[in-house]
Amino acid sequence: MRFDVITLFPELFVPFLISGVTRRAYESGLVEVKLWNLREFAEGNYRRVDDRSFGGGPGMVMMAEPLARCLEAVRADRAEVEGARAPVVLFSPIGRALDHTGIEGWSASTGAVLICGRYEGLDQRFIDSFVTQQISLGDFVLSGGEIAAMALLDAVARLQPGVLNDEGSHQLDSFNPALDGLLDCPHYTRPETWRDQIVPDTLLSGNHAHIEGWRRERRLVLTQRQRPDLVQQARVAGRLSAGDEAFLADLIENPEQDA
Known part of the structure; x- marks a missing residue:
């Protein structure tokens, strides 16, 4: 092009x-x-x-x-x-x-x-x-x-093939359909403890299913709080599961529990 x-x-x-x-x-x-x-x-x-x-x-x-x-x-x-x-x-x-x-x-x-x-x-x-x-x-x-x-x-x-070191990294960007249009989750790197702040235990567990579940929940939390319009767009497009909706309903009812 x-x-x-x-x-x-x-x-x-x-x-x-x-x-x-x-x-x-x-x-x-x-x-x-x-x-x-x-x-x-x-x-x-x-x-x-x-x-x-x-x-x-x-x-x-x-x-x-x-x-x-x-x-x-x-x-x-x-x-x-x-x-x-x-x-x-x-x-x-x-x-x-x-x-x-x-x-x-x-x-x-x-x-x-x-x-x-x-x-x-x-x-x-x-x-x-x-x-x-x-x-x-x-x-x-x-x-x-x-x-x-x-x-x-x-x-x-950056969307062109071969430009990024990891071919699939842009698919996990905020707003990407691969994330159902939601914001991306928080990320952490070494050291595990930095100025008395620690990495969430789930990310250190090695359990990939639990890690993906944690990341999905963090994306929902962050998007609901910062860009609720994106959550609504995902809902209208049918991209939210029953589990997502239950989590969001609980989040709205108990907003402090995932702060």
Whole structure:
């Protein structure tokens, strides 16, 4: 798959693409990332890409023409044909919040053109003409779309085969269908006692059935307390067993017993 990133700050991506476990996806070509400096498609000595907003108000707006020229260059480089063009994604507060289901969709796709906005945003005419999808990381505003683009690329890269050391480790991530969409359980490592705190006995028992039971209960406890909406989604989808429901009912009735 290939992601083309249109940005004013391509240098921000360089350490990201060569660091950490996900670099394997970029180095191997499993996830190809090509960076496009928007300023190279602007006119004039100053390579201006923004201007004041019609109607007044604070901040600047990214101009439509440099963006359109850059997108045209991307499409030519991808050798796209009409009717088979990659999605054009803008990271924006009005977009649909990115979640695990969305990431799974992108990880199985052929890629996209990612536009990293800045300032007060983009000229709406460019959005209306070219943007096919808008994505948000949540109900807050960043100074630019670069961090959001990196989040999408990182999440997609780690799902590619051979990227993580343990092939199946991502299947036990929070939100994964393998965990019925619940949050993951707490984890512990050596030493067994740390600053007078000890690892739960069950995890030291060697009884794998008991360990899995403990982990399931911890996931239910954590999700019910922190994200009850995920518990309800799992319930509606029929992913909770009778034992899960009994445990949750007891947890709600006696909330302190599993604190």
